[in-house]
Amino acid sequence: MSKKVHIILTSTIATSLMLAGCGNTTDQTVITDGAGSQTKPGEKVTIVFWDENAGPQRTPFYEELIKQFEEANLTIDVEYVGMPNKSAKQKYDAAIAAEDLPDVGGVQTTWLADFTIRGALLPMDPYFDQWSEKDKLNKQAIQSNRDVVQDKKLYQIPNTTNLDNLWYRADWYKEAGVTPPVTWDDFFAGIEKMTDKSKNRYGFSIRGGKGGSFQLQRLMYAYSGITDYFDASGKSTINDPKHVEFMKKxxxxxxxxxxESDITNGYKEMVAGFDTGAVAMIQHNIGSYGEHSKSLKPEQYAALAFPKSLNGNYVVEGFNTNGYSIFKTTKHPDEAWKFISFLASAPSQSYWNKQIGQLPTHEDAINEDWFKNAQHIQEAVKVLNDPNTLYYYPSVYTPDYRSILDQVVDPGLQAVMSGKNTVEEFLNEWAAAMEKSKKQYEQHINKK
Amino acid sequence: MSWNRKLDRFFVLYLPLLLTMVFTLFPFYWTINTALKHEGDIVKTPTEYIPSSITFDNFWVAWNNVGFSNYFVNSLMIAACTVFFVVIFATLVGYALSRYQFKGKSAFLLLLLCTQFVPAAMLIIPLFIIFKSLGLISNPLSLIITYTTFQLPFNSVLMNGFISGVPKQLEEAAMVDGCNRLQVIFYIVIPAVLPGLVATGVFTFIHVWNEFLFAFMLTNQEENFTLPIGLSYMMGEFNVNYGALAAGSVIALVPAILMFAYAQRYLVNGLGGAVKG
Structure with missing residues (x-):
């Protein structure tokens, strides 16, 4: 018996030791000041890259880009780690707390303020200023990336821009003899006309579930034409009477x-409604092109810019970019920058944005033929190139901006849809949360 | 049997059973149906309840492109090791709780149950820091330790119930015949609580098999990811790969279904024992 017990205990210890050897132990990270790599010349370096929105529809394109980069830079290996989009922020949060970060990571602009306040990112100004292609990157995107952080340094290089738009069933509108909306009145009237419950068709689908807040905000400001997120006295414009008017309609x-199921609509439910022919129009952005093109024929659908605001111009939300950052714990900032500058170069941006159906930020990529021939991209360019287009910049610099949208606005919208709250109560609550957050942020800044 | 009794039996027994079965099996049918469809057919209207042309491409994509072949092995290894440790430790803790009297036993039992009330999300950062200092980030051992720790309290209480159902006299008789305490546990108690052991093992396996949060947070290398992470890859920000998602779900379902099919009779007995205990 004692022999058997001995065998069990020995096997347990052996299994533990074996498993301990299974995974690669993470390197101890060293905080550098960005003053250059700790690499000897000619030494092979591995940099870790976290993709914040991985999946079979995107990862293969990164793998191709990484292959090209490694072929051009024989001394640098890139280790790709893909993260599911929904959990990427949580993963970054844990990694920042434990200072166990990658060298390079995909970072959304809305995360920049939060990450920089926690000291997680390396400023890239010294690298960017010496980069030969710096003047070809979208200046507005670069400037807004600087504006969003406290110290006004550059912590993210944007490689793709997105823009919200409407997707509508061009074939149904044509059949019904309805012109695609140009004004907001057309927008509401078209929706009414396209609804035919006998055919199980609805004119529109609202994203009432997760992520609905982002879309709603962009619609509200596009309608009202307001370009200040806060007025001079620090009061939020979220509950402006024009927004109340829009929300009621x-x-x-x-x-x-x-x-009726719109109250719980997330992205995929909303898009599925459009792609399966239950809904004539949805609001999303040019990034969902790939999803529609899988289910619908090109002549069945089209992208459409939001109507011009009540003031007569397009109003677009700023900070709607994604890009790459270097994390402060990197031991190889030079190699990390080399990789980022490769991803931000025209050929890489052209390849990447063509595959995912979004807008490049590099001037040379924008001038390519594929870009000029894509209807949805041209619809976005029409808005972005309009000299009268104005931007509004939400308070993404406050660390809790995102959590307010997720935890206050998304449920608040559902409360209005279910009849528990009025539009006024909802917008007042939203505005108050943003004002409080801004005030706390300013107090924090003033203390420093 | 009279016609009326047959009718009664149909409405009282067969019809509810049939409805329950349809309700339970429909999601399985729909998952398999989606997994076997071409991408364009999945969201096509009118809906196809039986695929017009069957494809296994989605399984190929999930297994090879998304990396399920690797994630499957990782999940299996981590689940098997966790089950091994949990079953051993839970049996020993359960035995101690059942057979020994010691000060603070009730408080200890309460404490074991209280550990279940701590939200997992709260523990991510502390655990991450601990495993980083131990050099175990991206190491399957970090997950095995975490899962074992989380599963042990509840399963120990469960085993306490099973073991309490075994008459003490059996052990005393074995001791009279010369068995020591460990021999009693291995030769008398364990065979008597086998259904309980299987129940503990199956519950632990299913929990570990489905767990996403810790698996994702404590692993920084793709080669060490597990199946739930692979499944979440299919739901991108703007794209959902329904075919591969369904195929991945079918792959992930197979071990769980096989395990339940095998352990079913033990589970019924085992749960009965736990309730009695």
Whole structure:
């Protein structure tokens, strides 16, 4: 018996030791000041790259880009780690707390303020200023990346821009003899006309579930034409009377001209409604082109810019870019920058944005033929190149901006849709949360 | 049997069973149906309840392109090791709780149950820091330790119930015949609580098999990711690969279904024992 016990205990210890050897132990990280790599000349270096939105529809394109980069830079290996989009921020949060970060990571602009306040990112100004292609990158995107952080340094190089738009069933509108909306009145009237419950068709679908807040905000400001997120006295413009007016019209569509299930619509439910022919129009961005093209024929659907605002110009949300950052714990900032500058170069941006259906930030990539021939991209360019287009910049610099949208605005929208709250109560609550957050942020800054 | 009794039996027994079965099996049918469809057919209207043309491409994509072949092995290894440790430790803790009297036993039992109330998300950063200092980030051992720790309290209480159901006299008789305490546990108690052991093992396996949060947070290398992470890859920000997602779900379902099919009779007995205990 004692022999058997001995065998069990020995096997347990052996298994533990074996497993301990299974994974590669993470390197101890060293905080550098960005003053250069700790690499000897000619030494082979591995940099770790975290992709914040991985999946079979995107990862293969990164693998191709990494292959090209490694072929051009024989002394640098890139270790790709893909993260599911929904959990990427949580993963970064844990990694920042434990200072166990990658060298390079995909970072959304809305995360920049949070990450920089926690000292996780390396400023890239010294590298960027010496980069030969720096003047070809979208200046507005670079400047807004600087504006969003406290110290006004550059912590992220944007390689793709997105823009919200409408997707509509061009074939149904044509059949019904309805012109695609140019004004907001057309927008609401078109939705009513395209609703035919006998055919199980609705004119529109509202994203009432997760992520609905982002879309709603962009629609509200596009309608009102307001370009200040806060007025001079620090009061939020979220609950401006024009937004109240818009919301009443917009949510008035619910159940009558939109499916009842909209109250829980996330992205995939909303897009599935459009792609399966249950809905004539949705609001999303040019990034969902790939999803529509899988289910619908090119002549069945098209992208459409939001109507011009009540002031007569397009109003677009700033900070709608994604890009790459170097993390402060990197031992190889030079190699990390080399990789980022490769991803931000025209050929890489052209390849990447063509595959994912978004807008490059590099001037040379924008001038390529594929870009000029894509209807949805041209619709976005029409807005972005319009000299009268104005931008509004939400307070993404406050660390809790995102959590307010997720935890206050998303449930608040559902409360209005379910009749528990009024539009005014909802917008007042939203505005108050943003004002409080801004005030706390300013107090924090002033203390420093 | 009269016609009326047959009718009663149909409405009282067969119809509810049939409805329950349809309700339970429909998601499985729909998952398999989606996994076997071409990408364009999945969201096509009118909906195809039986695929017009069957494809196994989605399984190929999930297994090779997304890396399920690797994730499957990782999940299996981590689940098997966790089950091994949990079953051994839970049996020993359960035995101690059942057979020994010691000060603070009730408080200890309460404490074991209280550990279940701590939200996992709260523990991510502390655990990450601990495993980083031990050099175990991206090491399967970090997950095995975490899962074993989380599963042990509940399963120990469960085993306590099973073991309490075994008459003490059996052990005393074995001791009279010359067995020591460990021999009693291995020769008398364990065979008597086998259904309980299987129940503990299956519950632990299923929990570990489905766990996403810790698996994702404590692993920084793709080669060490597990199946739930692979499944979440299919749901991108702007794209959902329904075919591969369904195929991945079918792959992930197979071991769980096989395990339940095998352990079913033990589970019924085992749960009965735990309730009695």
């Amino acid at each position: 917009y949510l008035g569509l619910y159940k009558t001209y939109t499916p």
